[in-house]
Amino acid sequence: MNLKYIYTPGAGKMPKYLAGRKDQIEIALSAFEALLAGEVPTCIAYSGYRGVGKTVLLNRLQETAEEKGITCYHIEVREDGSLIPRLLSHCRDFLNNNSGMEKLRNLFQKGAGALKSLEIGFSPKKGEFSLSAGNGKAARMVDFSQSLENLFEAIGPIAKAKKQPLCFFIDEFQYADPNEMDAFLGALHRLSQLSYPVIAILAGTPEMISKMYDKKTYVERLFVFPDLMLLTLSDVSDALNIPGEKAGLSYDKDAVKAIYDVTGGYPYFVQVYGQILCSSLGEEDMPLTITGPIAEKHYDTYLKQLDNNFYKIRLNNRSLLEQEFLFAMASLSLPCQTSEVARLLNKTPKQIAPTLAKLKSKGIIANDKGLSFTVPGFSDYLKRIQNRNSETS
């Protein structure tokens, strides 16, 4: 294999080996098995911080489900929050692809009717519904959710009768417009009550979970919520060694440890490190075992690459207020309290709450047991920038 292509730093770029996700994959495999046996498994919502590998896991699972004969539809929700129109277009495909069975004619008609009423009723302008049943907002919402339920209630029996289970794979689910999320969860709930073989597998940042809970208190029964964590030392070894094998490239324990220490097990960084190492090698160097000192020799290049691209973009895309917040946090020992950041900025916690909310929603800050950065090494980067700025001023 060409050394250039062994590692895959990027957004949603499938790694040659998906390390450390056996348990999470297992959960989906049992769901697929249940679906294929005509059962209705619990839906799955994978959550994890930015860059931890949600998209690649979701895509791998979809590939597997398709190989097993499950009908799969993929949606990536964008920041505009639009979910339902894309869902409708997949439902239309499903109805079209499965029409033509005489004994199911009634169901197709029901489905086509529900689809039509939704298509007419849904204005592409975000969050606006124009069904005719009432003038008040609540009345319109109820009708909208009801129509989606009707549509799913028509699709469910078709999937069951044709032994054709269905799975919606939805990435970036935290972005879904709250009203659309509400309607979708309600319709899924109805499907599971009626035991139809249709499920959703979602991926999103951790705030997806609280948004889902805000909408429906029963989501903890409708979904399981596996966490996607940083890679462990042995996962990092797999992520480096297994793809390298074919090219004759391996890593000894010291090299793996050195790379684990600097990347913090952040999958994207591991791919970056591997690629930097490979770009310094030629086919004539193979076979080769990377030792600790060889790995460490590339540390400066690695850091420079992250500083000039990944970290820099993360910082520069923030407003001045947000940047101030981040620099204050970097000067504290983490995790820290909001009140400590506020004190450094000469503000009250209430005054900085909107900035914190924005940084959380952008996936820059986690607020689990105190505030911390979601990406390893970001605090050190901010300190480096601050030192550089104070040297030049």
Ligand SMILES: Nc1ncnc2c1ncn2[C@@H]1O[C@H](COP(=O)(O)OP(=O)(O)OP(=O)(O)O)[C@@H](O)[C@H]1O
């Ligand atoms: N389990 C893994 N093993 C090895 N590499 C991985 C793994 N998961 C992800 N990667 C690598 O990490 C990078 C980021 O993956 P991905 O885009 O799926 O993350 P994400 O969680 O979807 O990020 P975002 O929240 O920004 O959408 C990619 O380069 C991918 O190849």
Ligand SMILES: [Mg+2]
């Ligand atoms: Mg992603």
